[in-house]
Amino acid sequence: MTLEDALLAVWDQALVRDEKSVHLEGKKFPVKKTSQHRLRQVDFTFQGQDLRGLEQNPETKSRWAQLAREGKQVMQFLSGRSYIAVAFDGKLKMYGKTADSGIKRN
Numbered sequence: 001m002t003l004e005d006a007l008l009a010v011w012d013q014a015l016v017r018d019e020k021s022v023h024l025e026g027k028k029f030p031v032k033k034t035s036q037h038r039l040r041q042v043d044f045t046f047q048g049q050d051l052r053g054l055e056q057n058p059e060t061k062s063r064w065a066q067l068a069r070e071g072k073q074v075m076q077f078l079s080g081r082s083y084i085a086v087a088f089d090g091k092l093k094m095y096g097k098t099a100d101s102g103i104k105r106n
Contacts, residue, residue: 001025004085004092006046007077010053011087014042015073022053040075052078056086064088 001009006024013022014031022029022042029044039055056064056074067088068074077085085094 003046004094007051007053007085007087008090008092010042010044010077011073011075011092012090014040014053015055015075049079051084053087054078 009024010022013019020031022031022044024044024046027045029042031040031042033039034041034054037057037059039057041055042053044051044053054076056062056068056076058065058068064074064076064086072088074086074088076083077087083095085092087093
């Protein structure tokens with residue numbers, strides 16, 4: 001499984017299928033809600049790296065928030081404090097160079 005496959009699997013399970021937990025590489029990770037905006041969030045590990053998937057807040061002014069306001073399921077992915085990718089409509093857009101965030105793409 002590649003990083004891209006893993007991120008899309010997390011997006012699909014957490015947002016599209018609205019699962020209570022995400023299954024990835026034989027492990028189970030709970031889907032939680034953020035305290036302030038009640039956005040879905042899942043902390044998970046992929047190939048030894050800690051990552052977070054966070055549902056896009058539709059109340060911000062970004063282009064991704066605009067898609068969320070239109071009813072699209074948008075999830076941002078972070079490694080540490082850096083955004084590394086966004087998933088929407090079954091597509092994935094990686095940000096910058098993954099080497100900058102320390103993420104291995106295989």
